[in-house]
Amino acid sequence: MRKLCSNTWCQASFEVTESDLKFLDKVSPVIGEKKLALPPPRLCYDCRQQRRLAQRNERNLYKRSCDLCKRPIISIYTPDGPHAVYCPECWWGDNWDPLSFGRAYDQNRPFFEQFGELYAAIPKMSTFRFKDDINSDYTHDGYRLKNCYFIFDGEQAQDCFYGECYVKMKDCCDFLYLTESELCYECIHCQNCFDLRYSSFCQNCSESVFLLDCVSCKSCIGCVNLVQKEYYIFNEPFSKEDYLKRKAAMNLHTHSGVRQLKALALENFLKHPGKALRGVMNENATGDNILSCKDSSYCFDCIGMRDCRFCTGCMMGGQDCQDVDAWGDRLTLAYNCAYIGAGSQNLIGCYYTALNASNVISSIFCMTGVNNLFGCTAIKKNSHCILNKKYSESEYSELVHKIVECMRTDGEWGDFFPPEISAFGYNETVAQDYYPLPREEVLKRGWKWRDQVDEPLNVTRVIEASQLPDSIDDIPDDILNWAIRCEKTRKPFRLQKAELELYRRLRVPVPRWHFEVRHAARRALRNPRKLWKRNCANCQKPITTSYSPERPEKVVCESCYLKEVY
Numbered sequence: 372m373r374k375l376c377s378n379t380w381c382q383a384s385f386e387v388t389e390s391d392l393k394f395l396d397k398v399s400p401v402i403g404e405k406k407l408a409l410p411p412p413r414l415c416y417d418c419r420q421q422r423r424l425a426q427r428n429e430r431n432l433y434k435r436s437c438d439l440c441k442r443p444i445i446s447i448y449t450p451d452g453p454h455a456v457y458c459p460e461c462w463w464g465d466n467w468d469p470l471s472f473g474r475a476y477d478q479n480r481p482f483f484e485q486f487g488e489l490y491a492a493i494p495k496m497s498t499f500r501f502k503d504d505i506n507s508d509y510t511h512d513g514y515r516l517k518n519c520y521f522i523f524d525g526e527q528a529q530d531c532f533y534g535e536c537y538v539k540m541k542d543c544c545d546f547l548y549l550t551e552s553e554l555c556y557e558c559i560h561c562q563n564c565f566d567l568r569y570s571s572f573c574q575n576c577s578e579s580v581f582l583l584d585c586v587s588c589k590s591c592i593g594c595v596n597l598v599q600k601e602y603y604i605f606n607e608p609f610s611k612e613d614y615l616k617r618k619a620a621m622n623l624h625t626h627s628g629v630r631q632l633k634a635l636a637l638e639n640f641l642k643h644p645g646k647a648l649r650g651v652m653n654e655n656a657t658g659d660n661i662l663s664c665k666d667s668s669y670c671f672d673c674i675g676m677r678d679c680r681f682c683t684g685c686m687m688g689g690q691d692c693q694d695v696d697a698w699g700d701r702l703t704l705a706y707n708c709a710y711i712g713a714g715s716q717n718l719i720g721c722y723y724t725a726l727n728a729s730n731v732i733s734s735i736f737c738m739t740g741v742n743n744l745f746g747c748t749a750i751k752k753n754s755h756c757i758l759n760k761k762y763s764e765s766e767y768s769e770l771v772h773k774i775v776e777c778m779r780t781d782g783e784w785g786d787f788f789p790p791e792i793s794a795f796g797y798n799e800t801v802a803q804d805y806y807p808l809p810r811e812e813v814l815k816r817g818w819k820w821r822d823q824v825d826e827p828l829n830v831t832r833v834i835e836a837s838q839l840p841d842s843i844d845d846i847p848d849d850i851l852n853w854a855i856r857c858e859k860t861r862k863p864f865r866l867q868k869a870e871l872e873l874y875r876r877l878r879v880p881v882p883r884w885h886f887e888v889r890h891a892a893r894r895a896l897r898n899p900r901k902l903w904k905r906n907c908a909n910c911q912k913p914i915t916t917s918y919s920p921e922r923p924e925k926v927v928c929e930s931c932y933l934k935e936v937y
């Protein structure tokens with residue numbers, strides 16, 4: 372079935388397949404022994420994902436105070452915004468009752484409008500966390516963190532700085548999608564790596580610099596597509612002595628040395644073919660950056676998915692999920708949701724609903740053993756609530772059927788929350804990373820925009836990045852009292868003491884770009900979350916790949932790639 376996206380500014384044509392319809396039938400909730408059939412999506416893949424990401428501010432942190440205990444806190448919500456904001460301890464605590472915000476459903480008004488009012492009124496958690504983090508206030512959406520700063524969306528990290536999407540890390544800085552790694556710097560999409568720098572899409576690599584698509588390599592520099600190699604430079608073998616001599620001459624503790632090597636490494640990368648699909652141990656799967664996925668299509672940055680489609684960032688596995696952005700972990704049967712998981716099932720149109728949640732529809736921040744919720748927010752350990760109002764089982768079933776009928780008429784049933792109810796300006800959210808829009812366009816669509824005001828930095832001087840000493844060895848301790856002016860955006864930024872210590876320990880030059888610029892540069896190293904048909908540059912077999920046809924890279928199919936590598 373072909374459909375046209377109902378967003379007036381989009382109207383893209385998209386395909387709804389037989390298996391999509393079968394999935395929708397399977398995930399359609401049965402309440403009071405009657406099925407509430409989900410219609411085929413109204414919006415295209417991009418517009419659906421954009422809606423989900425527009426609910427999420429991941430990296431913008433502000434200083435404010437907790438509206439309950441009044442202590443100063445760090446928050447993803449601005450101090451001048453309309454929301455009541457509680458510190459995590461207060462939010463999780465028993466000194467407030469989310470049911471006291473409950474309200475009756477009015478069948479004469481659109482459901483999302485009513486949910487939006489409830490959502491605006493309910494206190495928000497300042498930064499998402501549980502109680503057991505140590506010295507990691509400037510982080511958001513982390514679990515079991517110690518001495519971390521500016522890291523977002525992940526769990527189990529110690530002494531890590533600046534990055535997004537991680538599991539089990541120690542002493543890492545400037546990263547994107549990093550798992551079970553230690554002493555890594557400027558790495559993206561790497562697993563089980565140790566002492567690795569400026570590298571992308573590597574597994575089990577160590578003591579190496581500027582690697583791309585390498586597996587189990589040690590002491591290599593500027594290499595691509597290598598497996599189990601040691602002492603290679605630009606894909607050529609060297610003796611240990613020669614390797615060490617050449618490495619020392621590269622002066623990788625200096626800014627100029629790193630810049631020079633980067634140019635040479637990129638030159639070498641382009642001489643070698645890229646793989647149509649990045650990932651290992653997949654079976655009957657399409658997408659990019661996927662590991663151990665089976666019978667899944669159009670999945671990006673996912674690990675361990677079964678029978679899933681259109682999912683992104685699910686790093687901890689899921690089964691029978693469609694249109695889900697993060698995170699997984701014993702997640703089954705979910706549709707059009709974002710940031711859900713941890714033993715949860717049967718979720719539709721939910722944002723941040725997790726920790727053994729089941730049969731929850733159109734709800735936000737409902738956690739720990741909740742079930743049978745519809746249009747709720749901030750509910751914990753409860754069931755049979757609608758718009759935060761508690762009902763008996765039979766009342767619940769009757770009212771849900773009534774609401775879904777109205778939502779169907781209004782074209783809301785099966786949709787994710789509209790960006791209009793987001794707690795953030797569009798430009799504060801992850802949607803701006805993947806679907807950037809100018810201010811005027813955002814306002815034209817009726818969405819919010821946050822005019823960013825930079826807080827003045829309390830420093831003794833601001834130094835131009837170009838005036839920094841070339842070598843990390845010559846950076847004085849005094850730099851901690853200065854700000855560095857970003858080479859790209861001219862925005863000043865500071866170094867943290869522990870961060871400088873890590874640069875010295877790794878012996879890497881200090882950054883000359885602001886965190887946001889570094890982050891955007893890392894993101895740009897990946898292909899878009901889209902697929903195209905191409906032909907293998909070697910055997911001409913048709914391939915499905917995230918490299919668009921007009922790109923210059925030589926892209927080959929899996930079997931041609933394996934012939935090149937092994």
Ligand SMILES: [Zn+2]
Nearest residue numbers: 376381415418
């Ligand atoms: Zn669209």
Ligand SMILES: [Zn+2]
Nearest residue numbers: 437440458461
């Ligand atoms: Zn508090």
Ligand SMILES: [Zn+2]
Nearest residue numbers: 907910928931
């Ligand atoms: Zn081929």
